[in-house]
Amino acid sequence: MTQLTEAVHAHRILPGMKLSEDEVAEVFGVSRTIVRQALRALSHDGLVSIERNRGAFVSKPSVKEAREVFEARALLEPQTARAAAERATPEDVAHLERHIEDEHAALAAGDAGRALMLSGLFHVEIARVADQKTIETFIQQLISRSSLVIALYWQRRSALCESHAHHALLDAFRQNDPDRAEEVMKGHLVDLVSQLNLREPPTETRSLKEALRG
Amino acid sequence: MTQLTEAVHAHRILPGMKLSEDEVAEVFGVSRTIVRQALRALSHDGLVSIERNRGAFVSKPSVKEAREVFEARALLEPQTARAAAERATPEDVAHLERHIEDEHAALAAGDAGRALMLSGLFHVEIARVADQKTIETFIQQLISRSSLVIALYWQRRSALCESHAHHALLDAFRQNDPDRAEEVMKGHLVDLVSQLNLREPPTETRSLKEALRG
DNA sequence: CTGCATCATATCGTATACAATATTTGCATA
DNA sequence: TATGCAAATATTGTATACGATATGATGCAG
Incomplete structure (x- = not known):
């Protein structure tokens, strides 16, 4: 499940992308219980932000x-x-x-x-x-x-x-x-x-599955 | 559930004390699912340490x-x-x-x-x-x-x-x-x-329920 | 009486089922 | 055509059930 973290670090998963529980669970072949644990942990580290009843999204730092x-x-x-x-x-x-x-x-x-x-x-x-x-x-x-x-x-x-x-x-x-x-x-x-351009907050998303398979 | 955190801060729950999932769930009248979430969160903050298949204990910093x-x-x-x-x-x-x-x-x-x-x-x-x-x-x-x-x-x-x-x-x-x-x-x-005596690592435990009721 | 093996019990880990909430779709109406 | 409401769908939140593992007790051998 740490693969999620790696994927974020390697920029295979980009800020703003939604991490649907069912989807992630299917990709990794585990139950939603495990996925929820992982997403909570990532949320605590500030990598994803969880919005109640809406889901987990990769954080987009302001x-x-x-x-x-x-x-x-x-x-x-x-x-x-x-x-x-x-x-x-x-x-x-x-x-x-x-x-x-x-x-x-x-x-x-x-x-x-x-x-x-x-x-x-x-x-x-x-x-x-x-x-x-x-x-x-x-x-x-x-x-x-x-x-x-x-x-x-x-x-x-x-x-x-x-x-x-x-x-x-x-x-x-x-x-x-x-x-x-x-x-x-x-x-x-x-x-x-x-070397950062701390001005505009751009946006962009991709499909989750293809990012993880890559 | 933040009451757990407060109880630790107020020294009503002391280091080393075991936080049994069933017990905490009963005290707060919620399911183990919620308790587990809370314990994982506290674990991430270093307040409790979780030992696999053994349970969660209030951390005893060395x-x-x-x-x-x-x-x-x-x-x-x-x-x-x-x-x-x-x-x-x-x-x-x-x-x-x-x-x-x-x-x-x-x-x-x-x-x-x-x-x-x-x-x-x-x-x-x-x-x-x-x-x-x-x-x-x-x-x-x-x-x-x-x-x-x-x-x-x-x-x-x-x-x-x-x-x-x-x-x-x-x-x-x-x-x-x-x-x-x-x-x-x-x-x-x-x-x-x-004002700390950073030498010996003392020990001590009490019952959870009476500490929370207090 | 002590030490070890085995079994019973309790507790945690995971999966699944159901309820609550949000989002989307379709339709009616202005 | 645009807008608003309502039903349908999808997704998350929570509880419960079952399996796995550790712990403690019991009994037997030494």
């Missing part, structure tokens, strides 16, 4: 919400990157490195959606290295919602942006350089926001 | 989790208090003031549990004044878990601690003094942690 998400990230992530740099072991670094490699591989294979998902997951992994489970949970939620924000507000000019910052973070972790890690993360988040 | 909660609060709340001080209107101040008065009234009436709950809610209200819905959600969760931490690790010497800090925050808001608000909040959180 401009204000988009800003809030990145403001929260700016509060949490630099400090978390610092803590990660203090604690990072060679194994941690290797693990993160593999993560980046996977992202590149996905990109090379033309699977931009998977690359985007892995790119977000990288930030969650940092919180894991920092050994901050509570904050990790928050960052997880923020990354999910960031994926929605990107789907809505990304302006496509300047495509390959993240690679550099993530490599720079990796270096800082490898050298256990907290100051640098914090600064890089701070700048990285500023970069991300600067 | 020392590490307790530290993490207050570390996260230290990252989020000072900045949020700053933002609140920048935006606070006279209406906001009046609203927060009433909150503090309610807390005092509860304390005077001997309802220490309700006072504790209101004291926590005060922090959530600050996020609301700051107009930061996303961060407000996080703080809400952190406050809830703080309530559990307090139930487990509070050392009773120095009882009336919060009053001063909350009044100081109110003053800072009234004067729209962001620097002061941020500093006071920072110190307030340090105070709170310093």
